[in-house]
Amino acid sequence: MAHILLPAGLLPFALxxxxxxxxxxxxxxxLKPLVEAKAAASGVENLVTAVLLxxxxxxxxxxVAVLSLAIVGIWSVAVMPRRRAGAPDPVLAYLVRILAPFMxxxxxxxxxxxxxxxxxxxxxxxxxxxxxxxxLLAGGRMGAADRGxxxxxxxxxxxxxxxxxxxxxxAGGRFLEFPTRSAGGLILLIEAAAAVSIGFILASAFRxxxxxxxxx
Amino acid sequence: MSTLIWWLDVTLAxxxxxxxxxxxxxxxxxxxxxxxxxxxxxxxxxxxRLDAIDVALAEAGIGAGFTGALLLAGLARLHRQDDRRRRExxxxxxxx
Amino acid sequence: xxxxxxxALAGAALFVIAFYxxxxxxxxxxxxMALNFMGSGVFLVIGxxxxxxxxxxxxxxxxxxxxxxxxVAVAATAFLxxxxxxxxxxxxxPELPSSDQD
Numbered sequence: 001m002a003h004i005l006l007p008a009g010l011l012p013f014a015l016x017x018x019x020x021x022x023x024x025x026x027x028x029x030x031l032k033p034l035v036e037a038k039a040a041a042s043g044v045e046n047l048v049t050a051v052l053l054x055x056x057x058x059x060x061x062x063x064v065a066v067l068s069l070a071i072v073g074i075w076s077v078a079v080m081p082r083r084r085a086g087a088p089d090p091v092l093a094y095l096v097r098i099l100a101p102f103m104x105x106x107x108x109x110x111x112x113x114x115x116x117x118x119x120x121x122x123x124x125x126x127x128x129x130x131x132x133x134x135x136l137l138a139g140g141r142m143g144a145a146d147r148g149x150x151x152x153x154x155x156x157x158x159x160x161x162x163x164x165x166x167x168x169x170x171a172g173g174r175f176l177e178f179p180t181r182s183a184g185g186l187i188l189l190i191e192a193a194a195a196v197s198i199g200f201i202l203a204s205a206f207r208x209x210x211x212x213x214x215x216x
Numbered sequence: 217m218s219t220l221i222w223w224l225d226v227t228l229a230x231x232x233x234x235x236x237x238x239x240x241x242x243x244x245x246x247x248x249x250x251x252x253x254x255x256x257x258x259x260x261x262x263x264x265r266l267d268a269i270d271v272a273l274a275e276a277g278i279g280a281g282f283t284g285a286l287l288l289a290g291l292a293r294l295h296r297q298d299d300r301r302r303r304e305x306x307x308x309x310x311x312x
Numbered sequence: 313x314x315x316x317x318x319x320a321l322a323g324a325a326l327f328v329i330a331f332y333x334x335x336x337x338x339x340x341x342x343x344x345m346a347l348n349f350m351g352s353g354v355f356l357v358i359g360x361x362x363x364x365x366x367x368x369x370x371x372x373x374x375x376x377x378x379x380x381x382x383x384v385a386v387a388a389t390a391f392l393x394x395x396x397x398x399x400x401x402x403x404x405x406p407e408l409p410s411s412d413q414d
Contacts, residue, residue: 006335014328021320021357028364030371047372048270048379056376063380070387074394081293110273118269122383126277133285198383202282205390206289208397225315229322232356236326236349240333245341252345259352262319266363267370271355274379278386283348286386290341290393294406297397301404 043183044115052120053187057176061162064194068159071201078209088139096138103131111195115184121191125198132203146211155204158197162190225265232258249287256280316363323356338407340396344389351385 035047035055042050052060107127114120165186166176173179178186235258239251256279263272313321330353333346355378362374400406 002336006332010328010332014325017324017328018321021324021361022317024361024364026314026364027366028361028371030362030365031373032365032367032369032371035372046270047369048268048375051372051376052379056373059376059380063383066384067387070391073391077391077398078394081296114270118273120270120273120379122379123270123273123277126274126282129282130277133282202278202386202390205387205394206282206286208289208293208394222315222318225318229318232322233325233329236352237329240330240337240342240346240349245339248342248345252348255349255352259356262356263359265315266319266359267368268359268362268375268378271359271375271378271382274382279352279382283386283389286390286393287341287345290344290396293397294341294400297400 041180041183043178043180043185043187046114046117046120049114049120049187049191053190054178054183057166057178060194061159061166061176064158064162064197067198067201068156071155071204074205074208075210080207080209080211082212083141088137093138096134096140100131100135103127103134107131107195107199111191112188114191115188121194122198124191124195125202128195128199129202129206132199133206136203136207151200154196154200156197158190158194158201161193165190228258228262228265232262245291246288249284249291252287253280253284256284314364316360319360319363320357323353323360325353326350326356327353329353340399340406340408341393344392344396347392348385348389351381355381 032047035051038055039045039047039050042054044050044053104127107124110119110127111121111124112119114123169175169177169179169186232255235251235255239248239255242248242251256275259279260272260276263269263275327350330346330349334343334350337343337346358374358381359378362371365371396406399408403409
């Protein structure tokens with residue numbers, strides 16, 4: 001029954017959605033003029049980074065919080081599955097040994113380039129996460145370091161640094177209102193911590209649970 | 217020249233919808249996930265066409281790459297858990 | 313029809329198709345994939361409409377929203393996959409129990 005009802009109901013919905021989209025004006029300046037007017041005061045040259053980290057920094061803070069919440073949720077629900085027995089593929093291990101340092105370098109570059117061109121914290125964090133996952137797949141183990149406080153600090157560093165910078169700016173102005181002179185430096189600091197955290201959070205999410213032996 | 221580009225964009229948009237349809241309609245889950253990664257790559261091209269380079273980088277890295285890896289790992293663990301459960305039930309009921 | 317609207321309409325179509333997929337598929341991994349397609353459809357609509365500016369640059373605010381959306385989608389997907397594996401551990405199948413049981 002649902003096979004007929006659902007498409008029958010979805011068709012007018014689809015047509016209405018298409019009509020709503022087509023109804024919008026052909027050209028629209030949007031918020032670009034506002035952003036361009038204040039871009040010089042934002043501390044970075046890349047408009048998207050300026051919007052993400054400065055003009056709408058609160059959204060990005062909550063986004064990092066969502067990521068941190070996801071890893072807390074994953075750690076609460078499941079334990080990391082046991083590693084498959086057997087030696088990892090030697091070709092993969094060799095390749096990863098060459099690739100992983102370059103990937104970390106690429107991530108660092110993307111982080112820096114985000115202020116001037118395409119790039120930014122999330123793109124860099126994705127490359128870091130990919131490097132960590134490749135190392136995991138090639139047989140890298142962390143042993144007891146999984147459970148210790150360095151790993152946990154790395155997971156939460158992005159959120160903590162972001163919130164700390166926000167609280168620090170409250171001393172002079174409002175929460176997350178960067179002074180123009182130091183805006184660029186503050187943004188880079190937040191982005192660096194966020195990128196490292198995102199890398200570790202995503203790689204931890206890939207492993208699928210908290211390390212065995214961690215108290216719940 | 218611009219009509220050629222317009223047809224490129226229409227082809228790209230049509231490919232997006234087609235690959236998504238194929239991925240959701242596929243019976244084999246591994247093929248569906250592979251098509252999902254291909255879809256992510258087409259999305260990256262779309263973002264480049266829409267002059268959103270940062271979004272293209274994020275989509276390529278996180279959307280296509282990482283979500284694809286997560287889905288594949290999830291599928292592998294589904295099969296492994298299923299095999300383990302099947303082996304355990306066979307051990308508690310030997311013979312038939 | 314200009315470029316932004318081509319992609320925005322494709323995004324709308326993708327959203328509706330994936331919406332159907334989320335409801336009709338029983339397998340949880342397929343539901344998760346369809347959910348991701350729905351997200352991509354929404355991002356296409358937002359990002360496509362952002363290109364309606366005259367000039368070389370597109371509107372950066374919707375693009376920032378899309379980047380945020382992509383990251384939140386991957387976080388949700390990661391958590392949902394872990395939940396799916398737990399459902400399979402408890403019930404034996406990667407599907408939600410249907411209403412004609414019990």
